[in-house]
Amino acid sequence: MESGKDAAIIQLKKVSLSFEGLEILKDFDLTLNQGDSLVLVGPSGSGKSSLLKLMAGLLVPDSGEILYRGKNLSTLSKKEHAQHIAEVGMLFQQNALFDSLTVFENLYFVLSEVEGVEAADAKRDEINSLLAEVGLDHALNLYPSEISGGMQKRLGIARALCLRPRLVFYDDPTAGLDPITSRKIVSMILELKEKWGATIVTVTNDMMRAYQLAGHCLVCFPNEFLATGDAEATRSFTDPRVQQFIHGHVDGPLGAL
Amino acid sequence: MIEFRKVTKSFGARTILKDLDLVIPEGKIVFILGMSGTGKSVLLKNIVGLLKPDGGELFVDEHPVHRLDETAMMKVRKICGMVFQQPALFDSLNVFENVAYGLRRHFDLGEEEIIRRVQESLALVGLKNVEQKQSHELSYGMKKRVSLARTVALRPKILLFDEPTTGLDPISTNRVNQLILNLSKDLGTTSVVVSHDMVSALKVADHIVVLEKGNLLTQGSPEEIRKSHIPLVQDFLAEVQ
16 A cells, blocks of 8 residues: 555554464554555455454554554553544444444443543434434334344444544444345445545455455455455456455365465 | 245234245255345245244145144254354364264264264365364354354255355355255255355356245246346346456
8 A cells, every 4th residue: 555645544564463373464564544445355264354453453463563643552541542442443243232222322322431421412413313324213212133134234333433433444344234235335334434534444255345345455365465456456466366266266376275 | 845835924013924935846956045134044944943834834855844843843854954144153162073063963973983074074164174173263254164064964965054155255155155066966965045145146056046025036047047137136146247
């Protein structure tokens, strides 16, 4: 990712990470600018979710630095840490909704925890309009178990966005959804990104969604992450491993993954 | 063979399956496609008796499952292997014991045969050197394949898959597709695959059924489905590059 006119929101400098002797990243560098859309694809077990968690500050690297708006994530002061949490949104793969709270309360709770009850009360209308934006205005008082998988996903997205984050991480936002719902969810993610100028990082297993999202694509293989460019550049990227992966050929240089 | 005759299934006021007529021929691979919430999973659960039809008749290999009691249903469940959408592994058992579990429970096999079957089943789903791992050490895609291996190890006559490729990367998706094909070819397994994945359906299926709101919208061979002008089918076909 070449540096643009905008300031870097996330920078990884010589980041290394291993799990139980298995090397995931070694001296890895990456810069993401405000407004970028980065997509991570790759075989399961290649470390794309780990990279997402590193960038979100949920994992600490073995060595190297992760800078969020120029500040090292591992040496943030308490105040900076709170600000980081407020500025970063995350949609988890399994949504991780609060199942004892209603649709409305799932957002209200997050706001009251981070900004205080008074601020959350003052933002009731804002919560309602965000839920309307993701098409859940008719379901405010339902519990997560009472709504469909697609609706749960949209609730997870609304919750990830309720603090108006500068940076949003989406871990497989369309897994388990039918293609028509998937296309709509991704269109919604892109619309909300444009509207608020957020930076987004998405992990997906669905190449069609990756093409729909990609400003920059990172194809992750064990030990090697290849920046393949936008959707068009990725489709025609000549590395045989990338071609095998995006077309899903069982036989090829990637061998037994 | 599996045959639905005017099967109806409702939950409260919501009717999920409406007078559904459907035949799944022996040894064939049938894909059931449709949007979320159209009753695809409900259809599968009726086959293995996890749900009972409210009306109509449902036959699985001559067994009238719509009127069988729990004891009689056990026979049907032994010929049906179900692969659930979520991997549902036993988290206190390692991979080997997860795959061996059903073999130990339902068959009288020697330890050597169990080891052989477990290894063979894991190889079929493309997993190596994972026998001693605990489920929390596996990625989602790996868990999903272990759960497939666990069902395949039992060599069921009928395999029911609830979205087997959801959440899998393109290579793992094709490996699962190849597995379904191989089982059908080598063991004559009948496969019913509930899916959103038109690309896989066109590659693997002998027959494709498209449901809409509990009704049969259309069905046919992959070639016939490819030529369909029905808007919902076209929406699914838009995923095919």
